[in-house]
Each structure stands twice: as C-alpha cells, then as structure tokens.
Amino acid sequence: MKKIAEIIKHAEKISVISHKDPDGDAVGSQLGLALALEKEGKEVYSYNVGEVPEYLFFLPGSGTVKIYNGEDLSDSLVIFVDCADRNRPGIQLPEGITINIDHHVSNDNFAMYNYIDTKSASTGEIIYKLIREMGIELDKNIATCLYTAVSTDTGSFMYSNTTADTHLIAADLINNGADTDGLRENFFEGVSLKRFKLTKYAYQEVNFACDNLLAWIKIPYSFIREIGAKEEETEGVVGHIRNIKDVEVALLLKEREDGKIKGSLRSKKMIDVSKIAEIFGGGGHKRAAGFELSGTLEEAEEIIISELKKELKNV
Ligand SMILES: [Mn+2]
Known part of the structure; x- marks a missing residue:
C-alpha cells in the first residue's frame, strides 16, 4: 500500500x-478515491462501462x-x-502504469x-486505509461515498464478511x-x-432441491423487458x-438482452460459491459469486444445478 500511495503521489493525471x-x-x-485525489490537486477522471444506478445518484460527484x-x-x-x-x-487494460485495488478472492492480479x-468486506475499506496512508483528510463527501461502499457490500453490516475493523x-x-x-432513503x-x-x-417462481438446501430462480429477459427493469435492479433478488431458512445456496439465473445467462450465487455457511463460479469461468467471494454462460436459461440451469447438487450431497 505504501508503494501504491507513492506512485499516486507522483502522478498528475489519474483515471x-x-x-x-x-x-x-x-x-x-x-468516487471516494476520486474526490480524495482531487483534493490532492490531481487531474482525475472516472469511467465505467455502464451507468451509475439511480439509487446512487445521491453520492457526491456521481455526475462526474x-x-x-x-x-x-x-x-x-x-x-x-x-x-x-x-x-x-x-x-x-491500457498501456502505462496500472493499479488494481480489490477484495475478491478470485482476483488475478491483472x-x-x-x-x-x-x-x-468491501473495497471501500481498502480505499479508506489508502486515503489515511496518503494523509489526505476525510470530509463529508468522501465519507459519504466510502460509507456507502462499506454499508452496501456488507448488507448493512449484517453479512459474515463484517468485522470489527468494518465497524x-x-x-x-x-x-x-x-x-x-x-443512503437509507435512496437504497x-x-x-x-x-x-x-x-x-x-x-x-413465486423459486425452486427447491436437496431438502431445501438449494433454492434457485430463473428470470427470462422477456420478463425483465416487460417490467422495464435495468440490469442492476435484478441483483438484490x-x-x-438465501434468507429462507434451511437454504444453504441460492442461485439466480438471469437472461440478458444479449442472450447471455448471468448467474449469481449466494451461500450461508458451508459452500464456497467462488469455487463453483470459477468452474464456469466466473469468480467472487466465498458467500457471493457470479459467472456468465452461453446457451438458453434451461441449458444453464441443467449444468449448474447438477454441479450444485453434487456439492450439496456431502453436506
Ligand atoms: Mn466489493
């Protein structure tokens, strides 16, 4: 982190x-990092593929x-x-100097x-430590961005990734x-x-198997289009x-506009879902992971459910 702080100190233009x-x-x-770097007099640009979701418009600098x-x-x-x-x-990945700050076990040090x-528990916690390391003073705007990062990635300090450090x-x-x-009003x-x-x-559509240890749903794109939902609005489902008693692993299979199937996995205590996601070319955390598949919803369901049943047999 010291090295990263030093590299940032010497840079003028940062994306x-x-x-x-x-x-x-x-x-x-x-945004927390961008605002802190602007305070240091840097020329800062923020880019993403995909829009900032509406519930985050309240964040200072969301328009940038x-x-x-x-x-x-x-x-x-x-x-x-x-x-x-x-x-x-x-x-x-651009040519030139790149830095990767993250908390996912599947990170490939790219x-x-x-x-x-x-x-x-969140990347926000790491950014907080980096800002402290750099001696940049926190302010209301930076604090709002980082608090939102920490709070949302811990399910409001409820998920198992929450530590004393988080609090x-x-x-x-x-x-x-x-x-x-x-944050409360908007999220x-x-x-x-x-x-x-x-x-x-x-x-209405949830399926159960393995004595209710496994629960999953499929959402076809036709339904997402019918109600006009955006990609990010499907994520919380x-x-x-997972919150259902007895369920150990929950799976959401969602058909995207481009026909690809996006899978989201959550678990409670026993199954490391990042390992399962990796089988399908994805990744994430022990308790929350994701992957993408080609083919139909039903084909994806068949492959992943049989894999999950195998995993749950030994539980
Ligand atoms: Mn995160």
Missing part, C-alpha cells in the same frame, strides 16, 4: 475505473462518472477498484501494481459527516417498483432467496 453493472462498493470506492467510450488512457495512471478480474472492468485484501471504519466515516440518511428505503416486481416474481 479511476470500477466494474460493469457497478454497485455501491464499485461507485462508492471510485463518464461512460467509457474508447478514450485513450495511456497518458494517465489508471486505478481499477473492486474489479474481481481483468474482464470485470469491461475495458482493455495490473502492474496490485493491492488485494480478501479480508476486507471502526464506518464509525470514523460517520464522525466525518457521512450522509447515512441519504434501503428506496426500492423501486420494478425491483419489487422482480422480488415478487422470484418469490438472490439475497432474499
């Missing part, structure tokens, strides 16, 4: 990039995140945040300099003015009607399915 379908940790870490459109990044220091592997940004802390960092962010009301109490309809659909 900060997070991942496709950006979530609270992606955008919160990205641009959709990446082939810009030449080779003359700036490029920092990737919260990207589990080289494909997650959706941007080709950049020139890599800081991967898999014990961190200490959150406390310091609140002491520095983090807008916790903004936790800001469930869109589309998101609610998706949850309703999921509750799988967490609701």
